[in-house]
Amino acid sequence: MHIQSLQTEIISIGDELLIGQVVNTNSSWLAETLNLAGIDVRQITAVADERDEILRALQEAENRADVILMTGGLGPTKDDITKTVLCDFFEDNLLTHQGVLDNVRSFFRRKGVDLTKLNEDQALVPSKAVVLDNPVGTAPGLLFRRNNKVFVAMPGVPYEMKYLTEKYVVPQLQKLNKGHLIIHKTVLTQGLGESFLAEKIDRWVRGLPGNVKLAYLPSPGIVRLRLTAHGDDLQKMEALLENKVDELKILIPWYFWGMGKEKLEEVTGKLLNKVKATLVTAESCTGGYIAHRLTGVQGSSDYFNGSVVAYSNRVKREMLDVKEETIIQHGAVSKQVAEQMASGAKKMLHADYAIATTGIAGPGGGTDEKPVGTVWISIDGPNGIESKKFTFGDQRDRNIIRTGNAALGMLRNYLIKYTPDLQ
Amino acid sequence: MHIQSLQTEIISIGDELLIGQVVNTNSSWLAETLNLAGIDVRQITAVADERDEILRALQEAENRADVILMTGGLGPTKDDITKTVLCDFFEDNLLTHQGVLDNVRSFFRRKGVDLTKLNEDQALVPSKAVVLDNPVGTAPGLLFRRNNKVFVAMPGVPYEMKYLTEKYVVPQLQKLNKGHLIIHKTVLTQGLGESFLAEKIDRWVRGLPGNVKLAYLPSPGIVRLRLTAHGDDLQKMEALLENKVDELKILIPWYFWGMGKEKLEEVTGKLLNKVKATLVTAESCTGGYIAHRLTGVQGSSDYFNGSVVAYSNRVKREMLDVKEETIIQHGAVSKQVAEQMASGAKKMLHADYAIATTGIAGPGGGTDEKPVGTVWISIDGPNGIESKKFTFGDQRDRNIIRTGNAALGMLRNYLIKYTPDLQ
Numbered sequence: 001m002h003i004q005s006l007q008t009e010i011i012s013i014g015d016e017l018l019i020g021q022v023v024n025t026n027s028s029w030l031a032e033t034l035n036l037a038g039i040d041v042r043q044i045t046a047v048a049d050e051r052d053e054i055l056r057a058l059q060e061a062e063n064r065a066d067v068i069l070m071t072g073g074l075g076p077t078k079d080d081i082t083k084t085v086l087c088d089f090f091e092d093n094l095l096t097h098q099g100v101l102d103n104v105r106s107f108f109r110r111k112g113v114d115l116t117k118l119n120e121d122q123a124l125v126p127s128k129a130v131v132l133d134n135p136v137g138t139a140p141g142l143l144f145r146r147n148n149k150v151f152v153a154m155p156g157v158p159y160e161m162k163y164l165t166e167k168y169v170v171p172q173l174q175k176l177n178k179g180h181l182i183i184h185k186t187v188l189t190q191g192l193g194e195s196f197l198a199e200k201i202d203r204w205v206r207g208l209p210g211n212v213k214l215a216y217l218p219s220p221g222i223v224r225l226r227l228t229a230h231g232d233d234l235q236k237m238e239a240l241l242e243n244k245v246d247e248l249k250i251l252i253p254w255y256f257w258g259m260g261k262e263k264l265e266e267v268t269g270k271l272l273n274k275v276k277a278t279l280v281t282a283e284s285c286t287g288g289y290i291a292h293r294l295t296g297v298q299g300s301s302d303y304f305n306g307s308v309v310a311y312s313n314r315v316k317r318e319m320l321d322v323k324e325e326t327i328i329q330h331g332a333v334s335k336q337v338a339e340q341m342a343s344g345a346k347k348m349l350h351a352d353y354a355i356a357t358t359g360i361a362g363p364g365g366g367t368d369e370k371p372v373g374t375v376w377i378s379i380d381g382p383n384g385i386e387s388k389k390f391t392f393g394d395q396r397d398r399n400i401i402r403t404g405n406a407a408l409g410m411l412r413n414y415l416i417k418y419t420p421d422l423q
Numbered sequence: 424m425h426i427q428s429l430q431t432e433i434i435s436i437g438d439e440l441l442i443g444q445v446v447n448t449n450s451s452w453l454a455e456t457l458n459l460a461g462i463d464v465r466q467i468t469a470v471a472d473e474r475d476e477i478l479r480a481l482q483e484a485e486n487r488a489d490v491i492l493m494t495g496g497l498g499p500t501k502d503d504i505t506k507t508v509l510c511d512f513f514e515d516n517l518l519t520h521q522g523v524l525d526n527v528r529s530f531f532r533r534k535g536v537d538l539t540k541l542n543e544d545q546a547l548v549p550s551k552a553v554v555l556d557n558p559v560g561t562a563p564g565l566l567f568r569r570n571n572k573v574f575v576a577m578p579g580v581p582y583e584m585k586y587l588t589e590k591y592v593v594p595q596l597q598k599l600n601k602g603h604l605i606i607h608k609t610v611l612t613q614g615l616g617e618s619f620l621a622e623k624i625d626r627w628v629r630g631l632p633g634n635v636k637l638a639y640l641p642s643p644g645i646v647r648l649r650l651t652a653h654g655d656d657l658q659k660m661e662a663l664l665e666n667k668v669d670e671l672k673i674l675i676p677w678y679f680w681g682m683g684k685e686k687l688e689e690v691t692g693k694l695l696n697k698v699k700a701t702l703v704t705a706e707s708c709t710g711g712y713i714a715h716r717l718t719g720v721q722g723s724s725d726y727f728n729g730s731v732v733a734y735s736n737r738v739k740r741e742m743l744d745v746k747e748e749t750i751i752q753h754g755a756v757s758k759q760v761a762e763q764m765a766s767g768a769k770k771m772l773h774a775d776y777a778i779a780t781t782g783i784a785g786p787g788g789g790t791d792e793k794p795v796g797t798v799w800i801s802i803d804g805p806n807g808i809e810s811k812k813f814t815f816g817d818q819r820d821r822n823i824i825r826t827g828n829a830a831l832g833m834l835r836n837y838l839i840k841y842t843p844d845l846q
Contacts, residue, residue: 015638018464019607020455021649022640025446027469032443041441042476044469046450049638053465060483076618077639078628110794112814118618136818157641159818217444226444281711281732287718288704288711291732295710298786298819300734307732308742309704309714315729315772319742349738363721396721 005040006177009065011057013072013082014156017046026071026161033162037170038182039067049073054085058151066149067173072156074139076118082153083142087126090144094124097131097140104138129153132168136160141168150176181234185241186217187225187248188258190409194218197225201251211237212244220398221405222264257412264408265293265300271415271422272303277352277382279411281307282320282345284332285359285375290404305349310341320344333358335376335387342380353381353414355407361396373399377407383418386410428463428603429596432488434480436495436505437579440469449494449584456585460593461604462490472496477508481574489572490596495579497562499541505576506565510549513567517547520554520563527561555591559583564591573599602655608664609640610648610671611681613832617641620648624674634660635667643821644828645687680835687831688716688723694838694845695726700775700805702834704730705743705768707755708782708798713827728772733764743767756781758799758810765803776804776837778830784819796822800830806841809833 010030016022024046031041042065047053054073061068073082087093101123108115122138125131132141132152137160144151152169154161189197194216198205205214211231217224227244229237249256258267272279281290291307294300310316313327321344322337330336342356359375366372373392378385390406392399416422433453439445447469454464465488470476477496484491496505510516524546531538545561548554555564555575560583567574575592577584612620617639621628628637634654640647650667652660672679681690695702704713714730717723733739736750744767745760753759765779782798789795796815801808813829815822839845 015651016640016649017451018454018467019458019651020451020453020464021607021609023446023448023451024467028440028443028446030443031441035442041443042471043480044440044447046467048465056487057466064479075639075641077621079636079638110814111816113616113619116618116622118621136816159821215444283711286715287723287727288706288714288730288732289718291711292709292715292823295712295732295734295784296820296823300710304710304734306734306738306742307711307730309711309718309730309732311718311724311727311729319729319731319771348742361718397719400715400719 005038006067006173007042007065008034008039008067008069008173009042009061010044011054011061011068011070012044012046012156013049013054013070014046015048015079018048026156026158029158029162030069030071030165033165033170034173035182036184037174039173039177049079049081051081051085051088054082055089058085058089062146062149067176068149068151069169070151070153071161074142074153074155075157076122076138083124083126086129086142086144086153090126090128090146092126092128095127096123097125098123099133100125100131100140103133103135103140107138132164134160134164136163143168181231181237183229183234183237183241185227185245186260187227187245187256188260188262188264189223189225189252189255190221190257190264190405192223192252192255194223197223197252197255201248204247204251208244209240212240221402221409254413257409263293263297264405264412266297268408268412268415269294269297269300269303271412272353274422275415275419278303278305278350279353279355280305280345280349280351282341282354282356283307283309284311284316284341284357285361286357286400286403286407287311289400290355290357290407293404293408305351308345308349316341320348331370333360333370333374333376335378335389338376338378338387339380339385342378342385346380353379353411355379355411357403357407359390359399359403361399362394363396375399375403375406377403377410379407379410379414381414383414386414428461428605429490429600430465430488431457431462431490431492431596432465432484433467434477434484434491434493435467435469435579436472436477436493437469438471441471449579449581452581452585453492453494453588456588456593457596458605458607460597462596462600463605472504474504474508474511477505478512481508481512485572490599491572491574492592493574493576494584497565497576497578498580499545499561506547506549509552509565509567509576513549513551513569515549515551518550519546520548521546522556523548523554523563526556526558526563530561555587557583557587559586566591604654604657604660606652606657606660606664608650608668609683610650610668610679611683611685611687612646612648612675612678613644613680613687613828614678615646615675617646620646620675620678624671627670627674631667632663635663644825644832677836680832686716686720687828687835689720691831691835691838692717692720692723692726694835695776697845698838698842701726701728701773702776702778703728703768703772703774705764705777705779706730706732707734707739707764707780708784709780709823709826709830710734710784712823713778713780713830716827716831728774731768731772739764743771754793756783756793756797756799758801758812761799761801761810762803762808765801765808769803776802776834778802778834780826780830782813782822782826784822785817786819798822798826798829800826800833802830802833802837804837804841806837809837
């Protein structure tokens, strides 16, 4: 039995999209989130902050789709006109909504900031709309129904849109979409490029059943493998994908590190928590990026003591105890300096483990012997120092990200190698 | 005289866009490129690799627009169906095009790779199409005209699409679009929310001439103000916007910090370079984020020495010389600790300026007296210490970003206050 999935469309509203000032990441996040929930997106449309354009896009989408999701144009300023256009479209008018007004007031009170008239106007909502509470911002989501079709307008601020989507939109649509099932599992890997990974798992891929598809999603230093199953029996599909994932883990034990939306810094943090160990970083070419990622995780202060970003050689010497003659003899980008940085940080910041990075992030600063993209990473821990040299590319931002992922991947493997129960 | 601009639409074709696997950066690049060439983009539509969907999108766009630009679906594999759909749409059929065949053959010869039948099929093109040569790939661009409307299909590979756009599409459209010009200037601000900014500049906004529009583009801690002018005299429009930007700068001198695509860390770095001063950071709640942003700028080693990420109190004491009794008396999140961190970092890492941050990034760790989002930032420099307390929200990632922007904004204002020539 195959039931037609809900036809959903996304309308993104904002001049900034049509002049290319902003990339439409809201719609791709929405499309991915809906897709993972088994809901097909049929069209994504971007139109300007103009009444006639928004009205036209709404009318056309209403003719095609069951569900129309809008983002943008709900802010407090003059160029935000989605609400009044919705009133035109649904022959409605704006009324003050007490719940929204209370939320706006308490939002500004929490911030210790005075309300303006513009802020209060956010409590004006179309009278026919169901208000979707937005505690993370001031503009609520608005839900309308007409002729068995559902319309939802959300703010364009990404985290507000995401909150409303996860809290209200996905659960509601999943109820409407019963019987049509798509499930995904995403395996996260670090340390092997897409084509090498493809070679390693080629036989396994060829053995996948017909209702299971594999997609490679590469990003700097990380390749995600997304498995998709179609069907109408959730339990069977779940069991099938779980089995396939287990097979995959055995094929690539040193590259596999997590599932779904996990982050490498979260996974590593959990391992440190399990062995009750602490971590510090000593960063030259990554300039604080690894510390930033580690401290982005809630609760990271349980295992992360801190970092020394040693951009100048003087800071390497004075704060990390790197020997001047080592720098002179081997250069700042060398195995010897990386190892002294790691050991120095471990000692000075009193931790069980230390990550050190030193390299040439680029685009300048390379030599024939050490081209741009040359990076040394060292991990110091209870079982000694491990170091590895990498040769990345010539793009500064990508080199920093790849170094971060390689360093966290090395730490994960170090932890697992000496404490196999962890896996 | 106001000449109506060409109405242009973009249709992006590809399943990957509708499941959110790929962000539609092609369309934002195209939109930006066309816009800078004075050509309005009215709608961007993404549809799947399906015959009926593409046909429908084409028909709808033909009813609205003068120019329809398509990307995607011209490759050699099974899911690439744009060419056959174009044959349906224009009642046409595919013929081998000798010029394209020669190009495909020489393309593979240059790469030293053998041709497949699939590759040769790329030389099959609709007979009514004008072929736009694509020396950087194998699929040519295809241009059709019908009832004074122009249709162009381009490959979805970004650099092929960009080549064809710059070589053929923009010059052709500019000829059709004579006399209609659009220009933008974007003013970057830090330190005031959208609604407060709107109040401050309300009179100025109401005084804008009819051919100038203002849009607010907010993100955590930063609000961009985009001014757009329409007209037919480029020099006059440039002068008008420059004049308006100058007026704005005078209205918000402590909030304005840059223009266009500048980054706050770049702007601050340039100021430090001008006064030949060095900077370090001492980061608790930002956990290395500010150092990461500063070191993301090429050449930052000229003025950035390094950072101590002092996540634990012991690191604050031992590496930054924060007094134990200060932590006990005032708590780690306090003006006193922020100031000792800044002074300690300035001294220990030998810099002219230091930024220090300490706060409760959340979501846990708040108290009644110091709720989540409480942050102290101190700047120590040659003219003494300046400190400020902030009350942000309860989202960890946003609090970190806002603290980073606030700290860099404070440093910029400190530098400018004591060296007014800098501005």
